[in-house]
Amino acid sequence: MAALQGVLEAAPAYFLTVTGLPPGDAEAQSTFTALPPDKTYSDKFVWGLYAGESMIGCADVIRGYPVREKAVLGLLLLAEPWQHRGLGSAFAALIEQVIGAWPEIERLRLGVAVSNTAALAFWRKLGYRETGEMKPPQPGIVAELQVFEKPLRRSPTR
Numbered sequence: 001m002a003a004l005q006g007v008l009e010a011a012p013a014y015f016l017t018v019t020g021l022p023p024g025d026a027e028a029q030s031t032f033t034a035l036p037p038d039k040t041y042s043d044k045f046v047w048g049l050y051a052g053e054s055m056i057g058c059a060d061v062i063r064g065y066p067v068r069e070k071a072v073l074g075l076l077l078l079a080e081p082w083q084h085r086g087l088g089s090a091f092a093a094l095i096e097q098v099i100g101a102w103p104e105i106e107r108l109r110l111g112v113a114v115s116n117t118a119a120l121a122f123w124r125k126l127g128y129r130e131t132g133e134m135k136p137p138q139p140g141i142v143a144e145l146q147v148f149e150k151p152l153r154r155s156p157t158r
């Protein structure tokens, strides 16, 4: 929890862009506990990206939301000193590889605040495409969310 809180606090620009505020004191706790309606914690995954012993990034994923065949990437975030070095792309590729082992999942889905122009460019570069759905601003988020999806590519089985 402390390591995750440290990572989130090391990405203040993201929180200012998306919430209008610096990261809160209980940001890690919110990341661990946030769960869509009708889902259980057995479908929630919070992963860390490590440089040696240090957590430098995090991702949270919900399996089977909003439908059984989709997984939602809630937040993928790197501490600012580690951004723009190709690590976000590498982390996303690892996550896609892990989700690729979940047999029922066909598509990855995520929502990006339209104020987060860097993230819009990042996900487009990784092959995610706008579905045309827009979500109104969630509580605490300043902008509406643009929904992106990508078909999950599985490596051929031997």
Ligand SMILES: CC(C)(COP(=O)(O)OP(=O)(O)OC[C@H]1O[C@@H](n2cnc3c(N)ncnc32)[C@H](O)[C@@H]1OP(=O)(O)O)[C@@H](O)C(=O)NCCC(=O)NCCS
Pocket: 011, 014, 075, 076, 077, 078, 079, 082, 083, 084, 085, 086, 087, 088, 089, 090, 110, 111, 112, 113, 116, 117, 118, 119, 121, 122, 123, 125
């Ligand atoms: C978004 C984030 C995960 C991307 O990780 P990263 O390691 O910084 O990105 P990469 O270095 O792997 O960049 C991959 C590509 O994304 C695009 N990209 C990344 N940051 C960008 C920016 N600020 N502006 C425009 N394009 C950008 C580029 O096309 C880049 O490819 P290039 O370097 O060959 O031009 C990271 O910057 C981050 O943690 N940001 C704060 C949290 C956040 O916004 N998360 C997404 C929430 S939906």
